[in-house]
Amino acid sequence: MDFKKMLANDRVKSYLLKARYGIEKESHRVDLSGNLAKTDHPKSITLKDDHPYIQRDFSETQMELITPVTETVEDLFHSLAAIHDVVYRSMDENEMLWPLSMPPQLPEKEEEIVIAKLENVENVRYRQILSQTYGNRKQMVSGIHFNFEFGEELVQALFRAQSEFKDYQQFKVEMYLKVTRNYLHYRWFVTYFYGASPQSEKNFFEDDSLNEPVRSIRGSKYGYANSDDVQVSYSSIRNYISDLASLVQRGLLSEEKEFYGPIRLRGGHHVSDLKDHGIQYIELRNIDLNPFERYGISDEQVEFLHLFLLYLLWKDEGDHCDEWVKLGDSYNEIVALEHPLARTQFEVDANKMIDEMEKLVETLDLPVYDRLFVHLREMLMDPSKTLAGRLYKESEKSSQSQVATLISKENHKKSWEKPYQLAGFTDMELSTQILMFDAIQQGIQIEILDRQDQFLKLKLKDHVEYVKNGNMTSKDNYVSTLIMENKTVTKKILHQHGFRVPKGEEFQTVEQAIRSYHLFSSKPFVVKPKTTNYGIGISIFKDGAKEEDYLKAITLAFKEDHSVLVEEFMKGTEYRFFVLNDQVLAVLLRIPANVKGDGKQTIEELVINKNRDPLRGRDHRTPLETIQLSELENLMLKGQGYQMDSIPEKDEIVYLRENSNISTGGDSIDVTDLIPDDYKKIAVDAVAALGVKICGIDLIIEDTEVPAAHKNAYGIIEANFNPSMYMHVYPYKGKSRRLTMHIIQYLFPELLQS
Amino acid sequence: MDFKKMLANDRVKSYLLKARYGIEKESHRVDLSGNLAKTDHPKSITLKDDHPYIQRDFSETQMELITPVTETVEDLFHSLAAIHDVVYRSMDENEMLWPLSMPPQLPEKEEEIVIAKLENVENVRYRQILSQTYGNRKQMVSGIHFNFEFGEELVQALFRAQSEFKDYQQFKVEMYLKVTRNYLHYRWFVTYFYGASPQSEKNFFEDDSLNEPVRSIRGSKYGYANSDDVQVSYSSIRNYISDLASLVQRGLLSEEKEFYGPIRLRGGHHVSDLKDHGIQYIELRNIDLNPFERYGISDEQVEFLHLFLLYLLWKDEGDHCDEWVKLGDSYNEIVALEHPLARTQFEVDANKMIDEMEKLVETLDLPVYDRLFVHLREMLMDPSKTLAGRLYKESEKSSQSQVATLISKENHKKSWEKPYQLAGFTDMELSTQILMFDAIQQGIQIEILDRQDQFLKLKLKDHVEYVKNGNMTSKDNYVSTLIMENKTVTKKILHQHGFRVPKGEEFQTVEQAIRSYHLFSSKPFVVKPKTTNYGIGISIFKDGAKEEDYLKAITLAFKEDHSVLVEEFMKGTEYRFFVLNDQVLAVLLRIPANVKGDGKQTIEELVINKNRDPLRGRDHRTPLETIQLSELENLMLKGQGYQMDSIPEKDEIVYLRENSNISTGGDSIDVTDLIPDDYKKIAVDAVAALGVKICGIDLIIEDTEVPAAHKNAYGIIEANFNPSMYMHVYPYKGKSRRLTMHIIQYLFPELLQS
Structure with missing residues (x-):
């Protein structure tokens, strides 16, 4: 030839x-x-x-x-x-x-x-x-x-x-x-x-x-x-x-x-x-x-x-x-x-x-x-x-x-x-990287079906499982995830099962919303777009609102979505419960971006120092995000009478953000061992009511010392069908919870049997 | 008082x-x-x-x-x-x-x-x-x-x-x-x-x-x-x-x-x-x-x-x-x-x-x-x-x-x-209306959890099922629907299970795509955006393409999505198989918008007449859509040497669209009883390979007389996780298939037991 x-x-x-x-x-x-x-x-x-x-x-x-x-x-x-x-x-x-x-x-x-x-x-x-x-x-x-x-x-x-x-x-x-x-x-x-x-x-x-x-x-x-x-x-x-x-x-x-x-x-x-x-x-x-x-x-x-x-x-x-x-x-x-x-x-x-x-x-x-x-x-x-x-x-x-x-x-x-990263795959979502690390360690074959889409095929002998974004799996049924995607439906179902959720109304037009002003005027309440996330278009009124402020908030929210929710505002601390197969595996407290004064450094210097932590980075490719020093942070400081070059007292905590999202520089603190079992049971039961197996559910709790059965002891804010895992694996403070390994063992129970 | x-x-x-x-x-x-x-x-x-x-x-x-x-x-x-x-x-x-x-x-x-x-x-x-x-x-x-x-x-x-x-x-x-x-x-x-x-x-x-x-x-x-x-x-x-x-x-x-x-x-x-x-x-x-x-x-x-x-x-x-x-x-x-x-x-x-x-x-x-x-x-x-x-x-x-x-x-x-409508709910999707009709008939309690979102709660005694858009249910697992949402992943999995799917490549940049021009140049192929639907941004080359036309098609597709697929074009007729719980319940042939000449009327008149059918309407609230007379239809006619006022011969079929979507005036023809069992088995097995229970799967078949096992007898185009049902219930021609009732009986098997 x-x-x-x-x-x-x-x-x-x-x-x-x-x-x-x-x-x-x-x-x-x-x-x-x-x-x-x-x-x-x-x-x-x-x-x-x-x-x-x-x-x-x-x-x-x-x-x-x-x-x-x-x-x-x-x-x-x-x-x-x-x-x-x-x-x-x-x-x-x-x-x-x-x-x-x-x-x-x-x-x-x-x-x-x-x-x-x-x-x-x-x-x-x-x-x-x-x-x-x-x-x-x-x-x-x-x-x-x-x-x-x-x-x-x-x-x-x-x-x-x-x-x-x-x-x-x-x-x-x-x-x-x-x-x-x-x-x-x-x-x-x-x-x-x-x-x-x-x-x-x-x-x-x-x-x-x-x-x-x-x-x-x-x-x-x-x-x-x-x-x-x-x-x-x-x-x-x-x-x-x-x-x-x-x-x-x-x-x-x-x-x-x-x-x-x-x-x-x-x-x-x-x-x-x-x-x-x-x-x-x-x-x-x-x-x-x-x-x-x-x-x-x-x-x-x-x-x-x-x-x-x-x-x-x-x-x-x-x-x-x-x-x-x-x-x-x-x-x-x-x-x-x-x-x-x-x-x-x-x-x-x-x-x-x-x-x-x-x-x-x-x-x-x-x-x-x-x-x-x-x-x-x-x-x-x-x-x-x-x-x-x-x-x-x-x-x-x-x-x-x-x-x-x-x-x-x-x-x-x-x-x-960077122990949280998996070399070769650092462009992928952090939770997926950690999950892949665990899969390799456990001898599970990984095929990346779609890298941009974080779509994996996992295989152990003849047992195949598909996973997207780290925890979207065959274990959850479709309609349950659709329920969680819809805040109104989630609330209705949780309410029907006897859980406390913020009371509220859904509106399709500004006019509808205005007609219901009197239902909220004198109470703490929140106005938010129905489906968007990350706090955009949300207004909080902790002591009721004047009609003109209410109208402004409604108009703002309608810019983000064609449906707007007006809801009772619940006082207390928000905790994220990570529930897997009827068990709470982790509870996380998220604290807005902040620095702690030492009486010497300026706020700007304190931020720069805090950002040096290798756990902090950008775009969800590190367990924590760097704290920004943009207009929003400046405004927030101004509201407290500070500037970037102010020097906070020793041990004084200065907040740079109102919202507690990890994505805007917030701190994640594992409190799993501190949360009483009755609250964990609420989380587990609520997730079960939604028919979900893998869920991040957010509870507002005013005082964890008060039994969960007490009136208004807690309120359920929302349930998430693709909850972030890395923030539990690498919290800012507290114990690491290797949720990715739990996911793998849940998908492949035979790993524990052998 | x-x-x-x-x-x-x-x-x-x-x-x-x-x-x-x-x-x-x-x-x-x-x-x-x-x-x-x-x-x-x-x-x-x-x-x-x-x-x-x-x-x-x-x-x-x-x-x-x-x-x-x-x-x-x-x-x-x-x-x-x-x-x-x-x-x-x-x-x-x-x-x-x-x-x-x-x-x-x-x-x-x-x-x-x-x-x-x-x-x-x-x-x-x-x-x-x-x-x-x-x-x-x-x-x-x-x-x-x-x-x-x-x-x-x-x-x-x-x-x-x-x-x-x-x-x-x-x-x-x-x-x-x-x-x-x-x-x-x-x-x-x-x-x-x-x-x-x-x-x-x-x-x-x-x-x-x-x-x-x-x-x-x-x-x-x-x-x-x-x-x-x-x-x-x-x-x-x-x-x-x-x-x-x-x-x-x-x-x-x-x-x-x-x-x-x-x-x-x-x-x-x-x-x-x-x-x-x-x-x-x-x-x-x-x-x-x-x-x-x-x-x-x-x-x-x-x-x-x-x-x-x-x-x-x-x-x-x-x-x-x-x-x-x-x-x-x-x-x-x-x-x-x-x-x-x-x-x-x-x-x-x-x-x-x-x-x-x-x-x-x-x-x-x-x-x-x-x-x-x-x-x-x-x-x-x-x-x-x-x-x-x-x-x-x-x-x-x-x-x-x-x-x-x-x-x-x-x-x-x-x-x-309008026997397909359910009075009181005509604003809802047609398939949901028909499903609600059947649920009421069967004595299943309906609660509309979100009307805009077509979100229903169905209840029979203590048995609750949630349904969105008529057939998104608890019976399907989450990741399977995500698989179907991703054409590349769907194809990979079907291919791994031995089904024929169009060969192709996925590109993230125009440059990548150009480098692979030679892989397709001399074959029939399609260029399409990865995730969009309804035929937008798709170019078909039935006999290969020159490099400049290839480049044009690629550029067009990238306008719709950041990922573009170039795929083998399969010749034959496309059939929609509706599969429920491992059974083919309906097969539909969709024919592009068309009129049949009578030697007297102009195309425009024929269209107006055909649109008089009460089954035709707008916005998916009727089983069929009216045929439009817009620029696209004019272009299509021009390509065939016609104008709106041309008079087609008796029994001549004139097409007004290239694509066969029902949404653009296409005809739906039930062919369930005509499709041989071996092709139905392909559909059932392919759906099972994706782990899906409710699915509309599209097969290209060149000749249904040829056994499915023959080389290249069929190709699988895509799988849909929320397949339209009304077009099977009220086809333009052929037998009605009451899929909504099957869905209800699948969700509530106890209905058949009693």
């Missing part, structure tokens, strides 16, 4: 860059000094051998981070970042991830390396066999496995552009086999640029077998490799399968998965699946951890690998394919064992390949890869710019171990800096 | 007109000639003795229409109108309601009057006793019972304005007792104006006891009255109860409810409840059917009765209360038996009372009742303007029976004119 011609076909070109990616990354847990952790795998991460995102590899300290399959490089890194965040913040705060492929200093006695304490006996036994065959030390080497699949549309377009193969699956197998053989032949190219295991730490080698620094210990015979007898043919899928089967039969491999080739053909869970399914994707296994990248690999590397694989599909291969592969092994061994600062002996070939790749990009109308090519040429000219070169040079100043420890610390710090 | 002073109290005034109303109205079923119907009570009306809206009174032909309690006169008439519509359209189309209190001609033999065939044996036995006591003929007299309750706020304000009574319930009892005694004393006033049973038909009286026409046979001793021995004291609640108990004990009444006083004190289901609950409301029973009003009573009458009762509360009563009441009986007898065209001998008193009522309105700052007072004075001056007078005069021209038959026919015609 002439892939050169096929790839340049106009009907193929559109799909050239369609692909699917996945990364598995191993990293050891170490303490803050860079010593291998002595602790167990974190208990907060569900300890399932089949955790989709976080597993243990050979040893108890060796974490394996697994991304889902993604269709863009961007999504791949989002997932990788998020899983890192979960891993970091699930570990002991005094532990970090080792950034190198070569492990930190190992215990003197090999048997002190703790094999992963897995659930499944088979899994433990397999590791014991590995331990006996290769020794524990070699198993401690870590790396990246890069899973790559050409887009289905691309493979189909290529299939249509040829006539040699009639069977689609067979065609696909041939395509991947070509890429695989070429990859094995040319993989020295990857080793040169991205090899990153130049030196080992003490106790890694029992003897002095490797004294000189190299480009990649891991990529060489000194690394993670089968014995020389293990050879497999890539000439056809049949040979590949039978060679592997024969190796297992002959006892050279304990299982097929013990085959450590630099590339694996994947068709399913088992090698034998290849027979039925053909090759679905390939797994590149020879990628060292990139110490300079927080997640062990850069997007440039992924971009490079993708383009490289396309190039290998395009590039002619040698005639004798097994030999062609074998030659590649020897080339790679040479490059892997070159000194990290030495120019490679394949420099001419490398240059030629870069030229060809550049030409390919041009011929196929691919997007511009200029920075990549500049970088490759720089690294080729100057070996100290390769990963191995950089790491080696850095290490010369102190030691490789010290460099690695410093890098770890930096990564550790970043992961804890 | 000085009610005159109390009522004028400023704190009372605001609430003076707060009240609650209810009407029970009896009417006989007659055939189109005005003869008593020989058929049974309609089977389509649930045959429960405790039907909340529609029952039978004494005989099988005597329907009793019962409104719910309402807080405005407007709502009262809305309910009354709706119940009438249901009654009319549940009866045989050749039956109507007799508009008079006096029954139509009765059978010669009294025993031929069929006693109501009720479920409950007790209920039947009670009627047999009445039959023995009073004869069947008297029981055939019909009338209106008007239930009236002073607003709770008013009673409370009055209570606070006095100091004589410390107990609220006792105070309330005294208040109602005063009104009751005064009503009994002055009820001749009501009889004069609104008495409306001047003459009887043949066979009503066995002898010639009453030869002369009167104002109200029903209101006199010849009407529906107990024997003279039945006397009850209204001096206190205790006396009232004990008198009634004694009458039953002495066998003068078979049960308390046999007491036919012109006013009844109501405290609950039984008279004895009065002891515990006090008086909750009063029931005025002396109101004759107003023959000139479609619903048997006018809103002016209700307004009058309300004001009259307020006046009676205000007006001093006589000292000896039992005597005061007895005097009233004799005054009423006089007025009832006066000739309908004679001036009343109480004219002076009547005039004085109108003066007093007018003064009261002024003193209490009540709204203007000018028209009522003018009318009362007119009737007082000219007896031929009273109801009895009018009916008598009309009857003189032919006969009372003929007049009544003509009135019946007019009412009958009106009730069938």
Whole structure:
């Protein structure tokens, strides 16, 4: 088949860059000094051998981070970042991830390396066999496995552009086999640029077998490799399968998965699946951890690998394919064992390949890869710019171990800096980020169905749940949410069930409203638009109102909605009760934006100081919002006889807002443990009356010491069907309530049963 | 107590007109000639003795229409109108309601009057006793019972304005007792104006006891009255109860409810409840059917009765209360038996009372009742303007029976004119009107929680269901509706479940979309905004598109939404499948607005003719919309080489729109029975995959003869969580599918069990 011609076909070109990616990354847990952790795998991460995102590899300290399959490089890194965040913040705060492929200093006695304490006996036994065959030390080497699949549309377009193969699956197998053989032949190219295991730490080698620094210990015979007898043919899928089967039969491999080739053909869970399914994707296994990248690999590397694989599909291969592969092994061994600062002996070939790749990009109308090519040429000219070169040079100043420890610390710090965020998804709503964090920790698969819309698909085995905005789920029925969306209907139903709600009337015209003036004139009351939120168009009259003020308020409210409510104003403190499945899980007090004087600083200075809290930010992407210093705040100060440069007395509280919304800089204070049970029961019963399972219900309580059964002890203001959760998880003061985890356990009760 | 002073109290005034109303109205079923119907009570009306809206009174032909309690006169008439519509359209189309209190001609033999065939044996036995006591003929007299309750706020304000009574319930009892005694004393006033049973038909009286026409046979001793021995004291609640108990004990009444006083004190289901609950409301029973009003009573009458009762509360009563009441009986007898065209001998008193009522309105700052007072004075001056007078005069021209038959026919015609509407609620969405019709028929209590929002509370015994917009219910879960709201998410989920959906991409920017031009350029495709509806911003390219046209379409779509979808265009016909609880209940084909030529008329004339169909109207308040003749239609015609005044050939179909929406004049054609089961299964399974119970799902099918399992046989376009129902109930062509009834039976499965 002439892939050169096929790839340049106009009907193929559109799909050239369609692909699917996945990364598995191993990293050891170490303490803050860079010593291998002595602790167990974190208990907060569900300890399932089949955790989709976080597993243990050979040893108890060796974490394996697994991304889902993604269709863009961007999504791949989002997932990788998020899983890192979960891993970091699930570990002991005094532990970090080792950034190198070569492990930190190992215990003197090999048997002190703790094999992963897995659930499944088979899994433990397999590791014991590995331990006996290769020794524990070699198993401690870590790396990246890069899973790559050409887009289905691309493979189909290529299939249509040829006539040699009639069977689609067979065609696909041939395509991947070509890429695989070429990859094995040319993989020295990857080793040169991205090899990153130049030196080992003490106790890694029992003897002095490797004294000189190299480009990649891991990529060489000194690394993670089968014995020389293990050879497999890539000439056809049949040979590949039978060679592997024969190796297992002959006892050279304990299982097929013990085959450590630099590339694996994947068709399913088992090698034998290849027979039925053909090759679905390939797994590149020879990628060292990139110490300079927080997640062990850069997007440039992924971009490079993708383009490289396309190039290998395009590039002619040698005639004798097994030999062609074998030659590649020897080339790679040479490059892997070159000194990290030495120019490679394949420099001419490398240059030629870069030229060809550049030409390919041009011929196929691919997007511009200029920075990549500049970088490759720089690294080729100057070996100290390769990963191995950089790491080696850095290490010369102190030691490789010290460099690695410093890098770890930096990564550790970043992961804890904004503990409420989930890296990779910081554009999403905070509650959704926290929920996703918990889902990953619990081993629940997440698919983002619509990112802008905060729409998730969660999956645990065969159990699927859809979640929008963190807590809009299948557990609530539709009409109940519509009830909550309509203030009048909510009030009617609560009233019919015997709860106290503000008395009031709904009006459709200003005239109607005026006719009812006398019903409210002498009482405390509120005028508000029926459906809008956030306090817009609301007027409060705490001691009744003159008719002209009433009229003004009505007119204002009608600007926001075509229906206006005039309601009894209830005195007391407003509390937000978060109710889930008939239980109050959190009660929050919200206090308007304020500062506390110290007798020295001006109000402006106090605000600036208070805003320094990393919990404060903008646009609901932090648990609290910064306090503004705009016209509204100025007016509010003026009303109290203050200005921005006034200096409040020590311990004096100055309010900058009338409303208590968190969105305008208010403080959130958890009072769950302070609210008496009878009020909690009111909240639970009221939510049940609305037929709701997940609800934020707002109660006005004049005095929590007074029993809820007393006349007018409380009033229910409103019920919310998508209540904010983050403000309970990260309150300004008081205990954190991990509501997102409750939501997950409510959706997946099987988590608690196992 | 000085009610005159109390009522004028400023704190009372605001609430003076707060009240609650209810009407029970009896009417006989007659055939189109005005003869008593020989058929049974309609089977389509649930045959429960405790039907909340529609029952039978004494005989099988005597329907009793019962409104719910309402807080405005407007709502009262809305309910009354709706119940009438249901009654009319549940009866045989050749039956109507007799508009008079006096029954139509009765059978010669009294025993031929069929006693109501009720479920409950007790209920039947009670009627047999009445039959023995009073004869069947008297029981055939019909009338209106008007239930009236002073607003709770008013009673409370009055209570606070006095100091004589410390107990609220006792105070309330005294208040109602005063009104009751005064009503009994002055009820001749009501009889004069609104008495409306001047003459009887043949066979009503066995002898010639009453030869002369009167104002109200029903209101006199010849009407529906107990024997003279039945006397009850209204001096206190205790006396009232004990008198009634004694009458039953002495066998003068078979049960308390046999007491036919012109006013009844109501405290609950039984008279004895009065002891515990006090008086909750009063029931005025002396109101004759107003023959000139479609619903048997006018809103002016209700307004009058309300004001009259307020006046009676205000007006001093006589000292000896039992005597005061007895005097009233004799005054009423006089007025009832006066000739309908004679001036009343109480004219002076009547005039004085109108003066007093007018003064009261002024003193209490009540709204203007000018028209009522003018009318009362007119009737007082000219007896031929009273109801009895009018009916008598009309009857003189032919006969009372003929007049009544003509009135019946007019009412009958009106009730069938727009059979899809529910009178009283024609401002609501059509599907909601039809659903309410069915609910009333099934004996489900309806409360409108929010009229503008189409929000209903339905209740059957203790079972409550809330419904918004006809089919948004508790049966669907929240997140499933959110899935359907998001086209991308819907498609993803359907695709993951193996259904064919149009392939496509979502874009957030014009640039993104342009980059993907080549993916679509040569195929049929659609460009559309992600969330808007009704075809706005959509461009269809049936054979691919040039890049500049693609760009135009993209730009157009981005004007409507910040996300744009570009999707494969599927060829075929679009069908709407209505799925309820895993069953396809209806399939509809929608055809763009069109006319069929006759070789004579112009397109404009054909449109005007087609629009004459009473099923066509505006704003979704009719099953079909009128075809417009606006710019869009003109453009569409131009594209086909036509103008408005072109004359299409005979049987030629000319389309006036591209889109098939019913809202733009399209035709709806029921094809439920034509669609093969395998396609119905696709619809059911797809809806199940979305986790939905009530759904309108749109399938494109190229050829229904081709099995659904064939490649590309169908495609799913979208799923709707609030699918229109009326278009299936009243299709342009094909069988009607009463989906609203299915919804009710789905919400209340117990309806089918009993």
